[in-house]
Amino acid sequence: MNTPATGPQPIGRRGAIKALAGALSTGMLAACNGMGRPLSDAEKLSLNQSVEGKVYWLGDEAYEVARGSTCYRANKPKRYPQVIVQPLSDKDVVAAVKFAKAHGLKVTTRSGGHSWSASHIRDHCVLIDMARMQEISIDPATQTLWVNPGMIGSVINRHLEPHGLVVPTAHHPSPGIGGFCLNGGFGWNSRLWGNGARHVLAVDVVNADGELIRADATQNSDFWWAARGGGAGFFGVIVRMHLQARPRPKYWKATVYSFDNAAAVFDDVMTWACNIVPHVPPYLELVMSTTANKRETGEPCPARISIAALAITDDEAQADAALALLDSVPHREKANFKVEKVPTTLEERYQSGFKADPAGMRFAADNMYTDAPTEVLVPRLRKVFLELPTPHTHTFWFAWGPCKPFPKDMALSMQGPIFLGTYTLWEDEAQDTMMAAWPPMQMKALSDLSLGGQLNDENMLHHPQRYYTDEAWAKYEALRQKHDPQGRFEGFLGKPMPL
Ligand SMILES: Cc1cc2nc3c(=O)[nH]c(=O)nc-3n(C[C@H](O)[C@H](O)[C@H](O)COP(=O)(O)OP(=O)(O)OC[C@H]3O[C@@H](n4cnc5c(N)ncnc54)[C@H](O)[C@@H]3O)c2cc1C
Known part of the structure; x- marks a missing residue:
């Protein structure tokens, strides 16, 4: 299977040289403390010696490879931490945070580096990259x-x-x-x-x-x-x-219908999907997505739409009954590709996820939850689903509802019955500005229908919107003030509540 390696992901020699040239052109080669004073060799040595893992200072030869490897997307942000620490132990993390505190630097953390916004890569911080701790x-x-x-x-x-x-x-x-x-x-x-x-x-x-x-x-x-x-x-x-x-669960079973001409069936299929949300059983994942590349070859094509459902349960009859919900998908007899109630595995599902978002691509994303009435929502979704700017761009609809209230013992508080996410994928650096702007532009155009966003696919830097209920946000702000009064931790990249 094509699963990328667990540890830091190489960005390649050319990429590293190019990005380092970018850093050089900004004149940021000397690592500084929080006041902008260059750190002395002795100060740097104090961190190097207290950490068993690796330390990469801004200006080090290997810095750019270490920075690029913290981020899944190929369009690495032009933001430069003062130092990147790859701890091997809790003790190393403690040392890195204490160093940041002593030198007035902020801290960010990277776990798997898949934040679409690369929110851990920030200027002037200590970036703690957890990739080497794998227990x-x-x-x-x-x-x-x-x-x-x-x-x-x-x-x-x-x-x-x-x-x-x-x-x-x-x-x-x-x-x-x-x-x-x-x-x-x-x-x-x-x-x-x-x-x-x-x-x-x-x-x-x-x-x-x-x-x-x-x-x-x-x-x-x-x-x-x-x-x-x-x-x-x-x-x-x-x-x-x-x-x-x-x-x-014993049974992972899937039904998929895919239509090559998404535009022809979009209104009927999307109307069906939005109306069926209240009836989707909890052990069924129902997804609709459009993309503009051919299923078999990946060649560019006009937008095609897939309706995919995955039942995950111990009871095969229950799985089949849940998938029977898709018997009412409009035009399904005309689908260009179909599989019905086929057994699948978790590994196969991961591979399918990897195929949609392969390593090495440039990415941008944005998302929203909505509870807009079907007749209002469907016509408004045509553009974001059908006018995809690159072959591998995909827009995604997911039946999250019917929503159960979240328990109060977690900060997670934002949800809605329908989740919409849009993801641009491209390869040419020359398209960076245009492609990065596309997802927030689409989601902003729908903001009157939005309940708020899901943090995992956030793009709050370019599209501030609500990611918490008022109650959860008030509590969170108070706790951040209480436990990090000096703002040691960098925090959100953008605004997690509406402006
Ligand atoms: C290809 C792809 C597919 C995805 N599919 C899904 C999906 O199916 N479902 C879904 O819900 N999401 C999905 N996501 C979104 C993904 O789950 C989120 O971006 C998530 O934050 C990634 O976790 P990470 O550890 O890799 O991220 P990181 O980029 O390492 O972390 C994200 C942010 O969380 C904070 N953070 C991370 N680790 C720590 C830590 N140890 N301590 C303190 N703060 C920390 C930092 O602020 C960091 O910037 C997908 C993303 C990609 C790129």
């Missing part, structure tokens, strides 16, 4: 596991398979479990089991003073609450997570 310990008796946040979802589920267990992870193999759960997390069977955030039983965190603490429902519970869906505003570095796993 997992499973307790089959309690169906729980301890894991470092830089471990990627598909690898965790491979470790869990012999125990008959699974955790909800991203539908793509390589997002880190850390960012996935911290930002909410739509994962396998999340409509039934809840988001990734809900599976976080405890976290070990290095706080703003550089102390290692454990947080769960009974101790340091502010940190636990925020780790469950708080996103990039989290006021600490999560070094370890205790997760609830689930017994792995």
